[in-house]
Amino acid sequence: MKALRFYAPEDVRLEDVPEPTCGPDEIKLRVRNCSTCGTDVKIFHNGHQNLTPPRIIGHEIAGEVVEVGANVNATYGSRFGVEWQVGDRAQVIAAVPCGECYECRKGWMAVCQNQTSVGYQYDGGFAEYMIVPRQVLQVDGLNPIPDNVGYDEASAAEPFACAINAQELLGIEPGDTVVVFGAGPIGCMHIRIARGVHQAGPVYLVDVNAERLKMSAEAVQPDETIDGSEVDVVERVMELTGGRGADVVITATAANVTQEQAISMAARNGRISFFGGLPKTDPFIRCDSNLVHYRQLHIHGANGSAPEHNKRALEYISTGQVPVKDLITRHVPLEQVLDAFTIVKNGEAIKVTVEP
Known part of the structure; x- marks a missing residue:
């Protein structure tokens, strides 16, 4: 499959990589949209201390479930009330709290001291397929996309969630x-x-x-x-x-x-x-x-969000309370993902989304 991998600052390559395999505690997605932001541009030029290369980057993700690990529904379905099936549409959180530290137990998941991130410690969404790791599933970080919300809109739920967190304060x-x-x-x-x-x-x-x-x-x-x-x-x-x-x-x-x-x-x-x-x-x-x-x-x-903020973002988009469709002003194929970074850097669009 095609994927964008970070090797070093300004060494980011769109290349053929093996399609990932789904473990028993994981879900495999066919990525439909992965939107871009200023953080992606910063990573391109400067890297990030939490990013271990080579790494598939991209963290504003929406996709279609193509495989559900054997243990997923038994482990997480009853806990969170979601039975994942092939064909389901899903949005992925980017900031992944541990769920166990002092901050998480206080309900402050946005400032989890052990936070990991999709596209940093786990391969992200600038790819045809990606694995949703158990760390995301165990904090209820994979969200069903409402029927009236497009994949492109759902991919914008992650930055939207960060803004919700900030305004909540x-x-x-x-x-x-x-x-x-x-x-x-x-x-x-x-x-x-x-x-x-x-x-x-x-x-x-x-x-x-x-x-x-x-x-x-x-x-x-x-x-x-x-x-x-x-x-x-x-x-x-x-x-x-x-x-x-x-x-x-x-x-x-x-x-x-x-x-x-x-x-x-x-x-x-x-x-x-x-x-x-x-x-x-x-x-x-x-x-x-x-x-x-x-x-x-x-x-x-304020800089990030908790899983609950992502759910609220999808709800606001679905009800029309906070529309985002018209803010996504550029759609580019995965083959042109590096052009998307240039568009973001130059401020030539409001929101740019990549469609593998």
């Missing part, structure tokens, strides 16, 4: 003013969740790439777009809010300055999500601690 209330930094697919999903799930008030989208800002604005219709390369973002948000600031600020971009701006523009009792991680070579920001102190600001980190 923010306590967004109806009418809250929300600012989202980053006009990529995650920024767009954050806007849709803030409105569709939490009934947010005015939502403002910020980016420094005018073309990407325009493309995303056409899809998600923020109340205003702010080009950070043209105006003082903090000043503009203060103007738009009558000097009060934003109730919620989400930095869905890997830029230090956006986190600093988020603190400066937050209203009293404002909630801030540092959703986008910063470069490991420059992870520090200047924080006006007095703003945090006197405005009673709440700053949250």
Whole structure:
């Protein structure tokens, strides 16, 4: 079968590899869609400390069950209420909690200290077939796709789940003013969740790439777009809010300055999500601690999700509460997967999905 394997930074090869075999505690999928994200681009150029080469990468996965291990339904079916059959459609979690550590037992699976990941420790979805390992199955991490949800939409449930996790921590209330930094697919999903799930008030989208800002604005219709390369973002948000600031600020971009701006523009009792991680070579920001102190600001980190967030994402997509179909603006075959990485890097599409 064809698969994209990572060997070293900038040594990523689309090649023929043996089709994987399914063990008794595993499920084999025919991958239908594996969507791409900025993390894939980072892996391409820099690798990752948890990724052992050679490794098939890709972690936003939806596919069709083609084989069910002999022990799967007896072991996991009764526990989770799912009897897997050949032909079932399924979405796979990416972040895999252990289910046993202190954090997991507290219900904090998104920050499991023993977390492993599909496409890192386990072969991922940029391939014709993949194995869903027992580590995924034992935490209920393989999810049936609702009948009215396409494979491409289901593959977007994984990043969607990460955004759900972040917003769960923010306590967004109806009418809250929300600012989202980053006009990529995650920024767009954050806007849709803030409105569709939490009934947010005015939502403002910020980016420094005018073309990407325009493309995303056409899809998600923020109340205003702010080009950070043209105006003082903090000043503009203060103007738009009558000097009060934003109730919620989400930095869905890997830029230090956006986190600093988020603190400066937050209203009293404002909630801030540092959703986008910063470069490991420059992870520090200047924080006006007095703003945090006197405005009673709440700053949250968030980067991943728990299995339950993936299920909720599929539910929101299925009900139409948070649509994602129109955010998937490019479909490419597996043979052109490296082109997909270039499209993502250049910001030429909102969401790109690969179809093996």
